[in-house]
Amino acid sequence: MTFSLAGRDPATGDIGFAVTTSSVCVGARVGAVTDGCVVFSQARTDPRLHKFGLRKWEETGDAEQTLAAMKAAATALHWRQLGVLPASGEPLFHTGSSCLDVAGGLAGRDCLALGNFLGTDRVLPAMVQGFASTSGDLASRLVAGMLAGETAGSERDPLQSATVVVLGADGLKDVDLRVDSSVRPLQDLREMLVAWLPKAAAYRVRAIDPDAAESSSKIEH
Numbered sequence: 001m002t003f004s005l006a007g008r009d010p011a012t013g014d015i016g017f018a019v020t021t022s023s024v025c026v027g028a029r030v031g032a033v034t035d036g037c038v039v040f041s042q043a044r045t046d047p048r049l050h051k052f053g054l055r056k057w058e059e060t061g062d063a064e065q066t067l068a069a070m071k072a073a074a075t076a077l078h079w080r081q082l083g084v085l086p087a088s089g090e091p092l093f094h095t096g097s098s099c100l101d102v103a104g105g106l107a108g109r110d111c112l113a114l115g116n117f118l119g120t121d122r123v124l125p126a127m128v129q130g131f132a133s134t135s136g137d138l139a140s141r142l143v144a145g146m147l148a149g150e151t152a153g154s155e156r157d158p159l160q161s162a163t164v165v166v167l168g169a170d171g172l173k174d175v176d177l178r179v180d181s182s183v184r185p186l187q188d189l190r191e192m193l194v195a196w197l198p199k200a201a202a203y204r205v206r207a208i209d210p211d212a213a214e215s216s217s218k219i220e221h
Helices: 049-060 063-073 123-132 138-151 185-208 216-220
Strands: 002-009 014-021 032-034 037-043 080-086 092-095 104-108 111-115 161-167 173-179
Touching: 002 037, 002 080, 002 123, 002 138, 014 032, 014 037, 014 138, 014 185, 032 049, 032 161, 037 049, 037 063, 037 111, 049 063, 049 080, 063 080, 063 092, 080 111, 092 104, 092 111, 104 123, 111 123, 111 138, 123 138, 138 161, 138 185, 161 185, 173 185, 185 216
Parallel strands: none
Antiparallel strands: 002 014, 002 111, 014 161, 032 037, 037 080, 080 092, 104 111, 161 173
């Protein structure tokens, strides 16, 4: 009972994902990212499957083998919805036969939309279009795609939590934001992102070159 969007920016090398669902704390359970790859385990989620996918990706750099590793590790695969977005090449996904309709995946240019228990069959196309038609940084494009999906039909139960994560250069997450419980999680996530983005570069400097970094009080105020 989730919909999610993975995306990449070939110009910057950034890669990441956003996800929302009708239960709390979705950011603790759905989605993981490593250099060059996003993986998803959702529907009846088993977050342990992420490590099998990421490990295989790091060994092989191959999306097909990454998805195969997650499927092989899954119990009751018919309840699992899995996805892989590599830094280049075609996204891949699996939707088990017991995942609740409307369920499926849709690959777009530099993105992969997945969902189950959706309100309409327009949700996934709207997510892909929302991502494609939005300019700017990757996190903003991901959240725009999610909001478009909500407008097009959302999930059949009210949304309650959301997250957005973007991995940038040097193995640093430039965005890692969660709304764990809210009656408007995607709107709250967008507001949090707008507040965070002006600070992101300064916190990156603190990690890479702390001698050149500004004080927290200056960044925050």
